[in-house]
Amino acid sequence: MNEPTQDILEAESDVLVRKIKHYLITIFGRVLEEADADEYYLAFCYAMREKIMINWQATAETWLTRDVRTVYYLSMEYLPGRFLNNNIMNLKNQEVVGRVLKKTGRALHDLVSHEYEPNLGNGGLGRLASCFMDSLATLKMPARGYGLRYQYGLFEQQIWDGVQIEKPDLWLRTENPWEFRRDLRKLMVKLCGTPIRSPNVPEEVYDLVDPEEVWAMPYDIPILGYSPTNDFAVVTLRLWSTKESPRNFQLQRYNAGRLDQAAENTTLTDVLYPSDVHETGRRIRLKQEFLLASASLQDIFRYYFSRNKDISAFGDKVRIQINDTHPAVLIAELMRMLTKHFNVAWKQAWEITQNCTGYTNHTLMTEALEAWDQNLFRYLLPRQYKIIERINLDFCTMLRTKYPNDEDRVRRMSVLENGQVRMANLSIIGSHKVNGVAELHTEILKARAFREFYELYPDRFVNITNGVTHRRWLRNANPDLASFISKRIGTGWIQDFSQISRLAEFAADEESQKQFLEVKRACKSHLLDFLNDEGRPRDAVGKQLPANLKLDTSALFDIQVKRVHEYKRQLLKALHLIVRYQEILENPFVARAKRLVIFSGKAAASYEMAKTIIRLISCIDKKVNNDPVANQLLNVAYVENYFVSRAEIIIPAADVSEQISTAGMEASGTGNMKFSMNGALTVGTEDGANVEMRQAITDAWWPFRFGASSEEITDMRTKNSYRAWDLYTGNSRLKRAVDALRYRTLATHDIEHQSLSALYYSLLESSWGSQPDRYFVLKDFDSYYTVQKRVEALYQMPLKWAEYAIHNIAGMGKFSTDRAISEYSNKIWDLTSAPLDPEILERVRAAYRESDPTVVQ
C-alpha cells in the first residue's frame, strides 16, 4: 500500500483534533484547554473509536451474509491489557496521533498510561485467551469471544514490608470507552427451581418450576486485527454482566428479610475468583460458570437462527472452544437446548454436541481438576444435572460393554463418582477434540492424567502448543527492538512471524550485536526508572520507601515474573540468591558479574506458602540491598502488582528469563516466549514449552538448560526414592542457605522468623502425609547453581551474549498465536479465514463519510 502523503496525514490529524474537541464539548462541556487527563483520554478514545466502527460493522456484515462457520471461544478469564496503544498501532495511526498530540499539547505516554486495564483473569490462561483474540482477528477467522464482565478484576497486590495485601481492583471507577453495552441483546438465564417432567421430549429433559431468573447484559469490546492494508477485521469480545438489570434483585427475598440472598443474582458477576488453583465448592463460582455457558449458548443460537431456518446446519456452522473445564456445563446445556427447544433426538443431539465442542486443558495437577459437589450441582442446576446423569449412564454402559468386569475403570472414568461431578471427564466425553498446550504437556496427559480416555479415544487427543501475540509483546512493548528487526528483515514479520528466522543472518554481525545491546540498555534504563519511582518497596504501613537499588544498566537483569506457586519454584531462585549473598560476604573482593534480580507476581489470597515465599524474597531484598558491600554486586527487587502493562515494561529489559518449574508441572508457560522474543536468554528446566523453544532455537543457542527431566521426577515419585535430607546434608553450600531460613539470619522479627521457618520445614520434613520438598527444589539446586555460573561467564562477553540473544529471537517464529490459531483452525475447528468483503467495506465507509463529510478517507 502507498504510504499516505503528508497532506493526508495533516488533514486526518485535523479531523481527529476536531472530533476530540467535539466530544469534549458535547460530553463533558469542556474546551480543550480545560480538559483534565481523564476527559482528554476519553474524548480521544471516542474519536479513535469511530474508525474502528467501520471495520467492525463490515466484518460483522461480511460474516453474516456469507454465512460462514464460526468459532465461539468461551473463557472465564481475559487479560487484554490496555487497548488504546494497540488500537493506534493496528489502525496504523501512529503518525496521525503524533500530530494530534502536538496540536493539542499532550504527551503520548500520559495519554496511553492513563488507561486502566481490565484484570479479568488470574494469569496464563486469561492472557492466552486475549492473545487468541488478537490472532483470530488478524487471521480474519470468523470468531467471537465470550466471557464475564467482573466488576472487580483480580485484586491489586501491595507488598507491605514483605506481606502481600489484597486491594479491590476498581477498574470501572471511570467509564471504559472500549466497551458497548448492548441492551437489546440481553438474555435470561434460569437456575435452581424444581424440575418437572416435560411432555413430548426425552425422559431426561425437564421443565423448571419457580426458577431463579437472572438477566445477563452483554458488553461488547472490539478486538482489532492487524493488516498491512486497511481491511483489518474486528472480532467481538462479548462479556456478560448481571449488574445492570434491576430485576435480578430478588425483592421477595428482600421483603422476607433475607437481604444477603436478595442481592445474590445482581452480584453474580461482581468478582473474579482469585485463584489459579483448586477452588471447590464455591456456589457463586458455579453460578458464574453456568451464566457464561447459558447466556453464550442462547446468543449463539440467536445468531445461528438469524441466518438459518432450521437446526439442521447447526453442527456444521458452529464451533465452540472451552478454555479449560470452567465453561464445561455448556455440554449439558447444549444437549438440553437441542432436545428440548429444537426437537433433536438424543442420539443426534449428542453427535452435534460432540462435533461442535473442543476442550483445551491447561493443567497437569490432578488435584486442580475441577469437580463439583453433586448435591450443590443438583440444587443449582437441576435440569443440567439430569442431563449429565443420562450422558454418564450412556457412557458407563458403553464402557461396561467394552471393558467387561472392569468396574474400577468405569468408576475412574465416570463423570459422577464419589459424590462429585468431574468436569474434565464431562469435557472429554462431550468434545470431539481435547488438546494440551505444549507437546510435553499433551504427552503427559495421554500417558497419565487422561490415560484411559486416550486408550478409548486415541484420535481425540491433539497437541497445540501455545503462543503469544508478537504484535503486543514485541512490536508494541519494545518498539526499539521492533525497528531493529524491521531495519534488517523488513516489516513482513509483523503479519507473518515465521519470517523472524531471517534475523539469524545478523546474529554474527558485530554492528547488529552492538545495536542490539544498545536497544537492551535503553529498555533496562526504562525499567530502572520505573523501579526507582513507582516500583519502590513499601514499609510496614504501606508507605513507599526511598529507592534502594545501587546497580545500573550494566548489571545483568535476571527476571522471574509469574504467579507465585510452589511448582514454579520462586523458592529455588531465592535460595540461589541467599547463596550468592553468602558468597559475597565471605569473599567480597572476587570479581563477579553484577546482577539485578527482579521478581513480580501475585499469590492467591489463601495460599499461605506462596505468600511466605514473597516474604522470604522481601527479607533477602532488605538484607542485600542495604548491605554496603553486597549491594555493589547484587540487588533484589520485588515489583508489586504484576499485570499486563507492567509486564510490557519488565519483559523487554531482561537479560535472563527464569523458567524454572519442576519438570512435568508447567503445562506450557507463555511468559517464557515473551522473554525470548525480547532477546532474553532462558535459564530453564525441560518443562512445558521450554522444550520446544530449545528445539526451535537449537541446543547450540540454548546454553542454560538445567534440572531433572520429567521422567526422572516421575521416577523418584513412583519409587519414593527422593531424599531431600541427604541432598541438604551432602552439600554444604546448599545447607548453609537452607539453614538461613531457620536460624533467623534473614528475619528481622518473630513473625518473619516463624514464616521463614515454615519454608525450612516444607523442604525437609513431611507433613500432613506429604513428602518433604514436593517440588524438588533441593534436587535441582546444584544444577541451577552451575548453570548460573555459566550465565555470568557468558555475560562477561557482551558481543557473544548478543549473538545468542539474536539467535533466540530468530528462533521464535513458531511461538506466535497466529501459528497456534492456524493449528486450532486446521486440527480442531476446520475453519477458514473470511476476509472483509471489499464492497461491504466500501459501502460502510461511504455511509460513514456521509454521516460526517469532514472525514478524509
Ligand code: 26Q
Ligand atoms: C478453577 C475453579 C475455581 C476457581 C478458579 C479456577 C481456576 C482459575 C484459573 C483454575 C485454573 C486457572 C488458571 C490456570 C492457568 O492459568 N494455567 C496456565 O495456562 C497457561 C496457558 O495455557 C499455561 O501456559 C500455564 O502453564 C498454565 O499454568
